[in-house]
Amino acid sequence: MQTIDDTMQRSLRAFDDYRITTPQARAVFLETIAANIEALGDALIEQASKETNLPAARLTGERGRTTMQLRMFAEMLREGSWVEASVDTAIPDKNPAKPDLRKMLVPLGPVVVFGASNFPFAYSTAGGDTASALAAGCPVVVKAHPAHLQTSVMVAGAIARAIETCGMPKDVFGHVTDGSFESGKYLVEHAATAAVGFTGSFKGGKALYDYAAARKNPIPVFSEMGSTNPVLFLPDTIRQNGQALARQYAASITLGMGQFCTNPGLLIAMQGEGLSVFLQSLETEIAAVVPAKMLHEGIHKAYYEKMEAALKEKGVSLVSRSSRQPETMEALPAVATVAAKTFLNDPLLHEEVFGPYSLLVQCAGIEEMKAVWKSLAGQLTTTLMGTDTDFSEHRSLLDLAPSIAGRIVFNGVPTGVEVCPSMVHGGPFPACTDSRFTAVGNGAVKRWVRPVCYQNCPDSMLPDALKDANPLGIWRLFNNTVGKR
């Protein structure tokens, strides 16, 4: 642990220099990291594919998403309004006199990021957590995911070269390659650590949360821990579009062998004529899916264990399983079904089965669908599939939807997470440890900052974002009015 202690101490020292770099300098830094990752070329894709079993096309796409994210945060830094500058000028003749008050966001300190096994680029070494924390002005220490260690080493090299080229503090990025459980705990408990970002299992994410909460000085942990992403199929659309819905959902359930935290693991529908068509089509579609290798042995083993456990539960019956025999490390896509009454009384069936598995809950009516929906723990996403008739007949579902998840999808699939300002990738516990933030999109930077207020500070000593003349030309709240002044 001495090496890790040294890494964290260096990170803390680097914070003093890094926090006062200009937004422009940090923007160039992020863009240089992006360019350096691209410069690694096919070798990076090949290495990642070897370690994760993910196909080159998918990895190439994910690399594009990663460099796009880095550039998005660079653009955010150049535009500058993200610091939420607010100015209230003095009112000396108020009783008592109102002082001059100005506020903006400042970085928290060294952020520890845990790489995600299912996103070796976009949510690992130079992924969304790292990019947003570096943008905020926080040094980052990444604990490489052991399932793609060499990929992580290559990306860490790209960051190290950017640090040198851009003249950034040498230790603004640290890379921990010790894959042990203990090193993760040690990193979260280290006095220099100011915040933690994690994407992965509930067990892992919750453990990190607990370590952080038990510290002498607790620190924020943003663990994104996945969910079952319930999909409500309303009666009219099931009647009218059963076959098309089955095709759409078979594809979403098995996309990337179900290894997405937004995988639709729970389908909720009403019994009736339409449902049998939907089920029959789903059976055919799932049976035709070609299995593929999963990310690593741990995930492969857990998939089969959790799926088999779910299938063994009383009242659960298999709808369809891929008809091909799986080879080593391959996942067998599967869909099962259960009656709502059984589901409501069986907590095991509420748990996520990470992989290409989905459970269809059959309900007697719309009230039972609502009861199933409301019985679920916090979710990253929830989806409403319906026709205009469905929505006009069941408007009350809309009032309920925000309490279920961080993102509400209409007539689509939850897989696919757009990177943009309006995205929310987060949600009530246990989807996340802090529902007030998002892990994807520009808002992700808000996890690593806090507001600071300057009272009666001479103009020349204020940060640029708060100076009278607004030299950065950013949007500010000026005497409670939004404007570029």
Next chain:
Amino acid sequence: MQTIDDTMQRSLRAFDDYRITTPQARAVFLETIAANIEALGDALIEQASKETNLPAARLTGERGRTTMQLRMFAEMLREGSWVEASVDTAIPDKNPAKPDLRKMLVPLGPVVVFGASNFPFAYSTAGGDTASALAAGCPVVVKAHPAHLQTSVMVAGAIARAIETCGMPKDVFGHVTDGSFESGKYLVEHAATAAVGFTGSFKGGKALYDYAAARKNPIPVFSEMGSTNPVLFLPDTIRQNGQALARQYAASITLGMGQFCTNPGLLIAMQGEGLSVFLQSLETEIAAVVPAKMLHEGIHKAYYEKMEAALKEKGVSLVSRSSRQPETMEALPAVATVAAKTFLNDPLLHEEVFGPYSLLVQCAGIEEMKAVWKSLAGQLTTTLMGTDTDFSEHRSLLDLAPSIAGRIVFNGVPTGVEVCPSMVHGGPFPACTDSRFTAVGNGAVKRWVRPVCYQNCPDSMLPDALKDANPLGIWRLFNNTVGKR
């Protein structure tokens, strides 16, 4: 506990109705609460004075602050931009197609508020926590502070009458009068509780944080736990303004008998000719202060215990104590001094002594002043007293200041917390359990909300804040550009 369980269950049910009230309706509700508090007239002031020993003038001012806060949040609701609406329109020909995504803030659920003993109005029953949570769309359950129970009952009555007049869900406000420690724990651990607001001691606030973190589903706790609010007296100003500074600070240290979480409990200065003048003047000023009764017996007892313990520490010497003999429940204002070297090695001296006590730390030079400053735990405020010469000679202090506290005061006193958009009343642990938020000012509402994203939602089904036509006329981020569209 059955009554409290019932209160929380009702609060949760009220959430379903309250969350869908219009911002306009909530604004009227808050304004009606304010008017009802004013309608209680002198009887409320008299009751509060009887229970807290605070003078009528102070309480009248605090009542004004309380009703002002309620009206400020009403105004915020009418203006509407606080929901941080963001719209990203679809790009169908992107590959893959970009969906339409829109995000806004939604309420978390029932908020439990613990009344503060030192602010019977502004941080208690209808104080900042309650006003901001009700504004956000969260039901509130207040645990009345036992030190001003009857005052709390009167204010709760004002809220109940506003609920009736405004036709709000009956249980949108709950009042728990059981003053026991166990009832507080039970409230934080209750399944219906979504978040907690607390203002008070470190011991109390940290205990609530620990209960919340140990829940099966942890919830956010915003505990504001006070601090020592270190003040740096730079050498040139001490030389030039020793006497004036002593007068200004004697007043701040003893304001309201030191019973403010922003009380300046730690003064940091350099030894030298100026310091002796400052100390001598401080001695005279403090000795002349007329003692007054403290809030309640617990605070009175703790003040003497903690002050005496600090004075007994090796190397600590008394500068001055009020010369009048204190009567029952009265506080004796006092200032002590210690050398920086001793202070740095004595953790007990770093602790807050809640009341009119302050410790002057004497440093050999500016580097030692910095070392003392950096050695401190997280603070609500820190203050820099200096001339232009001081600031131009010691600019590096400015880079360090944001890591010390949530608010940085220049040439003023930390007591006095303006209620406005740019205020930050919060700071790194242990000043607060979550430095990313503020307890005072418009930003306080952000503690009780989380973002929700709507993907491809038909326009007619979107909340008004996110509709195409922007019917509320609020500021939104529209395709990443700020505007009223």
